[in-house]
Amino acid sequence: xxxxxxxxxxxxxxxxxxxxxxxxxxxxxxxxxxxxxxxxxxxxxxxxxxxxxxxxxxxxxxxxxxxxxxxxxxxxxxxxxxxxxxxxxxxxxxxxxxxxxx
Numbered sequence: 725x726x727x728x729x730x731x732x733x734x735x736x737x738x739x740x741x742x743x744x745x746x747x748x749x750x751x752x753x754x755x756x757x758x759x760x761x762x763x764x765x766x767x768x769x770x771x772x773x774x775x776x777x778x779x780x781x782x783x784x785x786x787x788x789x790x791x792x793x794x795x796x797x798x799x800x801x802x803x804x805x806x807x808x809x810x811x812x813x814x815x816x817x818x819x820x821x822x823x824x825x826x
Contacts, residue, residue, distance in 0.1 A: 739752070739753065739754050739755065740752070740753040741753075744764065746764070746768055748762070748764045748768055748770075749762060750762050750763070750764070757776065758775070758776050758777075759775060759776045760773060760774070760775045760776075761773065761774050761775075765785065767785070767789050769783065769785045769789060769791075770783060771783050771784065771785070778797065779796070779797045779798075780796065780797045781794065781795070781796045781797070782794075782795050782796075783795075786806070788806070788810055790804065790806045790810060790812075791804055792804050792805070792806075799818060800817070800818050800819070801817065801818045802815060802816070802817045802818070803815065803816045803817075805826065813825045813826050814826055
C-alpha cells in the first residue's frame with residue numbers, strides 16, 4: 725500500500741525511474757529534464773554513473789566487494805587497499821594524500 729502511494733506521487737511530479745533485474749536504479753529523470761544513468765556489477769556495486777550535466781563517476785571493486793578504485797569527471801581519483809579481513813589499510817588520492825598501514 726505504502727509503495728503504491730510513493731509511486732503515484734512520483735508520477736504526478738513527472739519523474740521517470742528505471743531499474744535493472746536486481747532492483748538497482750539505472751535511470752532517473754525529473755520533470756526539468758535532468759537525468760542520471762547508472763551501471764552496476766553482478767554484485768550490485770555501482771561501477772559507472774553519468775548525468776545530464778556531463779558529470780560521471782566510475783568505480784572498481786575487488787572479489788570481496790571492497791571498492792579499490794574511484795574516479796570522477798573532475799579528475800579526482802582514489803585507490804584503496806585492504807587486508808585479509810576487509811579493513812582499509814591503504815589509500816592514495818590524486819591530491820597526493822597517502823595513508824599506508826600495510
